[in-house]
Amino acid sequence: MMNLQHSSEQDMLRDSLAAAFARSDAKGADWGPVLAAQGALALLTPEDLGGLGLGMVDATVAAVEAGRACLDYPLADTMLMAGALAVASPDMADELAEGRLTIVAPSSGRFGLTADRLVGTVKVSHPELADWLAAPVGDDRVALVRPADLEIKRNVTVDPAISTATIRVDMNMNLVPTHSVELVEEKLALLRCADLLGAAEFCFETGIQYIKDRRQFGQPIGANQALKHMAADCFVELENCRVAIDYAAAILDQAANSPAARVLAQEAVSVALCCAPLAARRIAEEAIQFHGGIGVTWEYPLNRYLRRILRVSQSMGRIGDHQRRLLCQVVQSTGWQDDKTKQARSA
Numbered sequence: 351m352m353n354l355q356h357s358s359e360q361d362m363l364r365d366s367l368a369a370a371f372a373r374s375d376a377k378g379a380d381w382g383p384v385l386a387a388q389g390a391l392a393l394l395t396p397e398d399l400g401g402l403g404l405g406m407v408d409a410t411v412a413a414v415e416a417g418r419a420c421l422d423y424p425l426a427d428t429m430l431m432a433g434a435l436a437v438a439s440p441d442m443a444d445e446l447a448e449g450r451l452t453i454v455a456p457s458s459g460r461f462g463l464t465a466d467r468l469v470g471t472v473k474v475s476h477p478e479l480a481d482w483l484a485a486p487v488g489d490d491r492v493a494l495v496r497p498a499d500l501e502i503k504r505n506v507t508v509d510p511a512i513s514t515a516t517i518r519v520d521m522n523m524n525l526v527p528t529h530s531v532e533l534v535e536e537k538l539a540l541l542r543c544a545d546l547l548g549a550a551e552f553c554f555e556t557g558i559q560y561i562k563d564r565r566q567f568g569q570p571i572g573a574n575q576a577l578k579h580m581a582a583d584c585f586v587e588l589e590n591c592r593v594a595i596d597y598a599a600a601i602l603d604q605a606a607n608s609p610a611a612r613v614l615a616q617e618a619v620s621v622a623l624c625c626a627p628l629a630a631r632r633i634a635e636e637a638i639q640f641h642g643g644i645g646v647t648w649e650y651p652l653n654r655y656l657r658r659i660l661r662v663s664q665s666m667g668r669i670g671d672h673q674r675r676l677l678c679q680v681v682q683s684t685g686w687q688d689d690k691t692k693q694a695r696s697a
Contacts, residue, residue, distance in 0.1 A: 354596040360411050367412055371419035379479050381423035382449030392447035394433030399440055401447055405603035410544040410595055417548025420654055424476045426541035427455045431484045434534050454480040455538055457665030461485045461493050468493050469520050477502055477515040486535055509661035536619045540598050542662055543626035547591055549655045550630040554584055557637030584636050587629040594622045620676035627663035634659050
């Protein structure tokens with residue numbers, strides 16, 4: 351039986367990052383050295399290459415805190431790529447882990463190979479912070495390109511706090527071997543789910559505190575049964591989302607050396623992708639509802655978290671696609687199918 355309870359070391363990592371985010375007034379690229387001092391950027395880098403050699407469970411702890419703090423830095427991308435590139439490019443991995451370089455991965459899109467050239471169009475967040483753009487190519491390689499050398503089109507999104515851009519590439523190849531690219535993509539998707547979980551946690555806790563403190567007609571508004579039910583439903587969704595992410599992280603840590611765990615990891619990440627965007631959005635919207643008019647004011651933080659949730663969720667693709675993928679994975683592993691699953695597999 352798998353134990354999904356966090357260890358005392360993981361709790362210490364969470365508390366350390368939360369304290370660092372609370373006391374620092376860093377912005378943008380200035381977060382690199384702050385995160386490096388906490389060891390966050392080297393979490394997934396092997397120990398024999400100067401990192402901490404930890405796993406995805408620890409990485410999701412860091413990503414949750416980044417979401418809770420509404421961090422304006424590509425922590426998940428830099429942390430993951432520092433580990434993925436450690437063997438093939440140890441010097442670059444060192445600079446990433448020390449916060450001297452920042453790397454971003456596509457939020458959508460992928461590169462392809464045409465003859466001896468790298469071509470494709472991707473969307474990224476934080477383009478102004480990126481020293482490198484790393485995008486999976488094929489099954490076992492990552493393309494590294496400098497955004498400064500590319501055609502960049504700035505995008506307008508629902509979240510003005512984080513810049514996004516569309517980058518078009520047509521250039522000679524610069525490919526670096528890494529672990530299974532599929533695992534890298536699955537891990538990045540899960541870290542983004544963890545970011546959503548952190549943002550949802552902040553919204554939920556802020557909303558609950560408000561309905562405890564806000565008094566009307568001589569009692570806290572949280573005494574109203576309707577608000578109690580809304581809060582209970584949000585709590586259930588939050589915990590379901592947390593369990594899905596923790597389980598997927600634990601399975602991903604086993605997947606590198608186990609084909610069976612690899613299949614389970616794909617299914618587990620699909621479950622997290624199905625539930626995290628919907629749960630996070632609902633919790634943020636309900637927290638705003640708890641607050642009434644104050645919840646939609648520009649000065650109050652909840653609107654920033656909802657915008658972050660919407661932006662990150664959009665980068666994950668359509669929920670229906672993830673549900674279809676999960677259904678096909680279950681069908682493939684069990685052999686069960688009916689007319690509807692046949693249609694889903696052929697879609």
